[in-house]
Amino acid sequence: MSTNSRPILFKNGLVLTMDNSHKILHNGDVLVVDGIIKEVGYNIAAPADAIEIDASGGIVMPGLIDTHRHMWQTAMRGYGADWTLSQYFVWYYLQHGKSFRPQDVYAGNLLGAIEAIDAGVTTTVDWSHGLQSTDHADAAVDALEEIPGRFILGYGNIQAGPWEWSAKPEFKDFIKRRIDGKGDMLGFQMAFDVPGDPTFPEKAAFEVARDLGVAVTTHAGVWGATNDDGIRLMYENGFMNENTIYVHASTLTDDSYNRIAATGGNVSVSTESEQSAGQGYPSTWKLRQHDIQVSLSMDTSVWWSGDLFTAMRTTVGADRSREHLEAHAKKETISALHMRCEEAVDWATRGGSRALKMDSKIGSLEVGKKADVILIKNDASPVMFPILNSYGHVVMQAQRGDVHTVVIDGRIVKQNHQLVDSKLAKAKKAVQETVDYLREQMGEETWEAGMHPEVPETKLNENPYTYTTFDSGSADWKKK
Numbered sequence: 001m002s003t004n005s006r007p008i009l010f011k012n013g014l015v016l017t018m019d020n021s022h023k024i025l026h027n028g029d030v031l032v033v034d035g036i037i038k039e040v041g042y043n044i045a046a047p048a049d050a051i052e053i054d055a056s057g058g059i060v061m062p063g064l065i066d067t068h069r070h071m072w073q074t075a076m077r078g079y080g081a082d083w084t085l086s087q088y089f090v091w092y093y094l095q096h097g098k099s100f101r102p103q104d105v106y107a108g109n110l111l112g113a114i115e116a117i118d119a120g121v122t123t124t125v126d127w128s129h130g131l132q133s134t135d136h137a138d139a140a141v142d143a144l145e146e147i148p149g150r151f152i153l154g155y156g157n158i159q160a161g162p163w164e165w166s167a168k169p170e171f172k173d174f175i176k177r178r179i180d181g182k183g184d185m186l187g188f189q190m191a192f193d194v195p196g197d198p199t200f201p202e203k204a205a206f207e208v209a210r211d212l213g214v215a216v217t218t219h220a221g222v223w224g225a226t227n228d229d230g231i232r233l234m235y236e237n238g239f240m241n242e243n244t245i246y247v248h249a250s251t252l253t254d255d256s257y258n259r260i261a262a263t264g265g266n267v268s269v270s271t272e273s274e275q276s277a278g279q280g281y282p283s284t285w286k287l288r289q290h291d292i293q294v295s296l297s298m299d300t301s302v303w304w305s306g307d308l309f310t311a312m313r314t315t316v317g318a319d320r321s322r323e324h325l326e327a328h329a330k331k332e333t334i335s336a337l338h339m340r341c342e343e344a345v346d347w348a349t350r351g352g353s354r355a356l357k358m359d360s361k362i363g364s365l366e367v368g369k370k371a372d373v374i375l376i377k378n379d380a381s382p383v384m385f386p387i388l389n390s391y392g393h394v395v396m397q398a399q400r401g402d403v404h405t406v407v408i409d410g411r412i413v414k415q416n417h418q419l420v421d422s423k424l425a426k427a428k429k430a431v432q433e434t435v436d437y438l439r440e441q442m443g444e445e446t447w448e449a450g451m452h453p454e455v456p457e458t459k460l461n462e463n464p465y466t467y468t469t470f471d472s473g474s475a476d477w478k479k480k
């Protein structure tokens with residue numbers, strides 16, 4: 001009998017249900033039958049053929065949900081680690097994004113999908129803006145369907161206007177062929193930005209989304225790219241609604257936040273991204289003031305980790321950092337923090353399920369919901385003991401290497417730190433071919449230059465205390 005059809009019983013774990021009351025069970029059990037959470041409680045008797053998983057010393061919680069990840073870019077993992085946003089735009093939008101063939105989108109998506117489930121991210125929005133043709137889109141979905149995670153394809157194409165690609169008959173044909181009838185393992189959104197052209201050409205694409213009944217996800221409030229004009233155009237034309245996901249929403253005025261709040265939208269915060277690329281300050285401190293719903297995301301592995309533990313940790317840090325700074329500017333001291341680790345865990349689970357309008361199915365460990373369950377446990381790690389503050393432990397101590405077991409839709413996809421039926425070797429081969437191809441296309445000099453943007457000169461401050469020439473040699477590497 002396959003692991004799919006046998007019941008699964010997590011025994012004796014610290015269970016974070018993430019239900020509406022955030023109920024926690026110590027030494028609790030979670031029983032999964034037929035892909036559904038059948039029981040959450042204590043001393044649950046194992047059905048005869050159940051797979052029992054010893055969760056003692058570990059944390060059982062709902063799978064993590066990422067609402068914005070450019071999975072096709074995983075093929076270029078780490079390449080842009082030192083980029084700014086404008087360097088990214090030049091590389092992908094203007095120079096090299098169009099070199100990606102369908103098989104390159106497939107390669108990135110396959111590795112990115114494996115990366116997600118391995119790290120306990122059971123649902124991922126693939127913000128797929130490299131779909132220059134429906135052949136590319138087919139390739140993206142081929143990869144997503146090969147990996148047993150829950151995915152939402154955010155269909156986009158940075159090489160054309162959304163009013164162009166969404167009007168093509170093959171776009172609607174693609175949805176019919178590849179998305180319709182796939183249920184909640186493969187969802188669909190339209191992914192495009194609204195830079196603020198007063199003629200609002202994006203209107204046609206929003207109308208297509210409305211006709212199809214699909215959500216729009218859009219990079220909003222991105223310094224130098226999208227701003228209040230885009231939000232205003234969307235609002236005035238009636239296209240802001242509670243299905244809309246605003247990615248980043250960093251550089252916006254209160255007026256725009258009010259419009260998002262009033263229409264029930266969700267903001268996907270990618271703190272790792274905003275902190276180094278330059279979209280604007282990670283917005284949770286502002287969103288809180290407007291009571292706007294938050295989900296978390298990691299954006300792209302071309303720069304950052306594909307890891308929602310890091311997303312939670314950086315988001316808590318950025319929010320607290322801002323709160324302290326705002327107070328210090330007024331000569332005040334923060335004596336109690338708004339941003340709690342518990343809230344970050346909520347954003348990484350329920351925040352995602354609410355944003356995706358899948359909250360009745362996933363996001364918490366409650367009877368009747370789909371069984372997307374992860375166990376964080378690592379007996380060999382000194383960091384997994386003691387577990388005193390459960391939410392604090394998830395956010396500040398745990399990491400993706402501690403993800404012991406992952407169950408998605410009732411199926412064990414990772415057990416005892418090992419992916420089940422892993423396609424990793426296949427993904428590595430495909431990505432290697434993509435890397436070789438792009439490197440060849442670009443030539444060695446361009447390839448190297450893209451990875452190592454120029455470093456601006458650091459202007460040293462005058463130091464009145466200098467009375468000797470001192471050189472530690474610590475910066476010798478910069479002189480090479």
Ligand SMILES: [Zn+2]
Binds near residue numbers: 127219
């Ligand atoms: Zn993005």
